[in-house]
Amino acid sequence: MGDAWTWLSEPWGQAFMQHAFIEIGLVGLVGGWLGCWVLLYGVSYSAESLAHGMFPGLVGASLLGLPIVGGAAVGAGAAASGIAGIGERRGIDRDTAVGVVVTSFFGLGALLALVPASPPGIQELLFGDVLAVSRQDLLVTALIALPVLALLWVLHERLLAVGFDRSTARAIGIAPRPVELAVMLLVAAAVVVSVQALGSLLVVAVLVAPAACARLLTHRLGPMLWLSVAVAVAGGVAGLYVSYYWGTAGGASIALCLVGAYLAAMAAEAVLR
Amino acid sequence: MTLVAAHDVAIGYGGRPVLEGLSFTVDPGQRLGVLGPNGGGKSTLMRALLGELTPLAGRLELTSRCSVVPQTERSRLDYPVTALDVAVMGSVSRLPWWRRPGRSERRRAHAALAEVGLDELAGRSFGELSGGQRQRVLVARALVQDAGVVLLDEPFTGVDAASAEVLAALIDRLAAEGRGVLVATHDVDQARAFDRVLCLNRRQIAFGPPEVLTRAVLEATYGGAIVAVDEGSGILPAHHCEHEHDHG
Numbered sequence: 001m002g003d004a005w006t007w008l009s010e011p012w013g014q015a016f017m018q019h020a021f022i023e024i025g026l027v028g029l030v031g032g033w034l035g036c037w038v039l040l041y042g043v044s045y046s047a048e049s050l051a052h053g054m055f056p057g058l059v060g061a062s063l064l065g066l067p068i069v070g071g072a073a074v075g076a077g078a079a080a081s082g083i084a085g086i087g088e089r090r091g092i093d094r095d096t097a098v099g100v101v102v103t104s105f106f107g108l109g110a111l112l113a114l115v116p117a118s119p120p121g122i123q124e125l126l127f128g129d130v131l132a133v134s135r136q137d138l139l140v141t142a143l144i145a146l147p148v149l150a151l152l153w154v155l156h157e158r159l160l161a162v163g164f165d166r167s168t169a170r171a172i173g174i175a176p177r178p179v180e181l182a183v184m185l186l187v188a189a190a191v192v193v194s195v196q197a198l199g200s201l202l203v204v205a206v207l208v209a210p211a212a213c214a215r216l217l218t219h220r221l222g223p224m225l226w227l228s229v230a231v232a233v234a235g236g237v238a239g240l241y242v243s244y245y246w247g248t249a250g251g252a253s254i255a256l257c258l259v260g261a262y263l264a265a266m267a268a269e270a271v272l273r
Numbered sequence: 274m275t276l277v278a279a280h281d282v283a284i285g286y287g288g289r290p291v292l293e294g295l296s297f298t299v300d301p302g303q304r305l306g307v308l309g310p311n312g313g314g315k316s317t318l319m320r321a322l323l324g325e326l327t328p329l330a331g332r333l334e335l336t337s338r339c340s341v342v343p344q345t346e347r348s349r350l351d352y353p354v355t356a357l358d359v360a361v362m363g364s365v366s367r368l369p370w371w372r373r374p375g376r377s378e379r380r381r382a383h384a385a386l387a388e389v390g391l392d393e394l395a396g397r398s399f400g401e402l403s404g405g406q407r408q409r410v411l412v413a414r415a416l417v418q419d420a421g422v423v424l425l426d427e428p429f430t431g432v433d434a435a436s437a438e439v440l441a442a443l444i445d446r447l448a449a450e451g452r453g454v455l456v457a458t459h460d461v462d463q464a465r466a467f468d469r470v471l472c473l474n475r476r477q478i479a480f481g482p483p484e485v486l487t488r489a490v491l492e493a494t495y496g497g498a499i500v501a502v503d504e505g506s507g508i509l510p511a512h513h514c515e516h517e518h519d520h521g
Contacts, residue, residue, distance in 0.1 A: 040352070154371050161362040164352050171323045171341040172418060173366020219398055221353040 011244045019133045020197075024236035024254065026138075026145045027194045027206055032232030033152055034190050035211030036225050040163045041183055044208050045095070046083075049102045051191045051203040053079025055109030058125040058200060063118060068125070069140050072192040079105050080188065109200075128199030128251030131243065137196055144193045148186055155182060160221070197236075198251045205255035206232055213265040231261050274336060275300055276422050276453040277322065282331035284314075284321045290329055292317045297471050297480040299422065299453035304444060306464030306483075307457045309473035310495050315457040318473065319424050322455070337421025337453075340414075344426050345407040350400035356410045357395040360385050363417030378417075385413040389443060405436020412443055422453045429458065461486060 011017045038047050057075015061068050079101055086097040113122040124132070133141075152159075162169045162179040169176045187207070194203045214228035239254030246253075275298050282295040292314035299305050309315050320326045322339050340363070360382035364374050374382075386392045389409040399407060408428050415423050425444065429437050441463075448454045448468075456467065464470045465483040472478040472486075472494040479485045479494075 154373060157362065157365050157374055158370070160354060160358060161365060164349065164354055164359070164362070165343065168341060168343045170325055171339075171343070172362055172414065174362075219351075219353055219400075220355070221358070224353055 028232035031206030032229035048204040053105040059112040130197040130250035202255040209258040213262040278334040280332045304467040306467040314473045340418040340420035342425045363414040385416040405432040
């Protein structure tokens, strides 16, 4: 018993693990909650694209010695404008526009990352480094995460109404476009929030896996939101344990734990049905 | 006071009219049956009344808010909402964007569900309800919107006989409470029971009391494709008969 307690509590005595815990708590709260809307609005692909498309922004920030969050914001903005710009051309559907923009942006990022002048640490940008989060990083994360959570709270019924039936939302006095735009802006903010912990390639795990897991287990929105947040935070903490005791990469361990939760839910659902 | 007044209105998309020559009125307490074939302009008229389309010509005057009861097969049945959630949606437009519906809006939604006889199912998931019950939940949402004009888009499609009876009584009550009720329908016999009828086939064919539904008017409305079921009142649009035939 004593041993188990020591095993469980030991990591949290270290400052870097405490920082990682708070970071992953905020990321889990935002990702788990917003992820439910990502799922219900069917925008997982767009979310993944934003996360990958911002890669040159991350590399640029690291080349210039600027905060990674700033680079993420600029990169996500540029990728979103690129997708919107190409998507307006006749004869090019949205998925194609997204594919073209994401691969070219990601290629550009890789090109920048591999020039000799680049500082080492491209791995960090691709896969995140949750164990290196500083107090200042935490502050920035909180400053973005809190307004996102507040907006999710305030807009709840509008999000629900537009997702329920877009074509009649206007008839009940809710314009669907601003609500859909808000979803994409919130996704962009969530991606920026999570990039420090999970990197450009793994960010989408926290947006999709916990919500998908919760959706399998309940058909009610309230429990789905709570469950999704709980899975996101618990998966994050489990990932930190794995990383601490087995010396694995933090971001990848968290992403695997989140996907593991989804697979477990799938198995549970199959058995119960 | 007239709730809806159309004066020689034309409605269309991208500058080209798809529905012309609309001149009709709806007064408080009136039930208006809107008849016409698919593509005849029933949905276009509803969209114009809801303010989604602006008339290309003429004047369309509304002195009251409009609410709509859409066809339920368009809503997502796997979507995680309860009957109460759907009813509460009717109150959102009255609140500024930073305010969420609170206790009073919830109470109103419960009252509206009680009015359509579904308060005991308030916590039930929308997708688990029967077609008729879903239709009634959407009527409750319209009640919460507190609109003077209620539009129902084919409310009896895919609804069992018992629910259809409840819905018909509900339509009567909405009108008895002083609202104007527009019901888009395929059922000529049903339209005969309303106070006024409006026949559309890309233009207004007829408007007036149910007596205007002569064989000639119905032929013009349904492009000649009508079938006399028996002598007297039994005239149905041909596709309606095929539909009935398919099912049994």
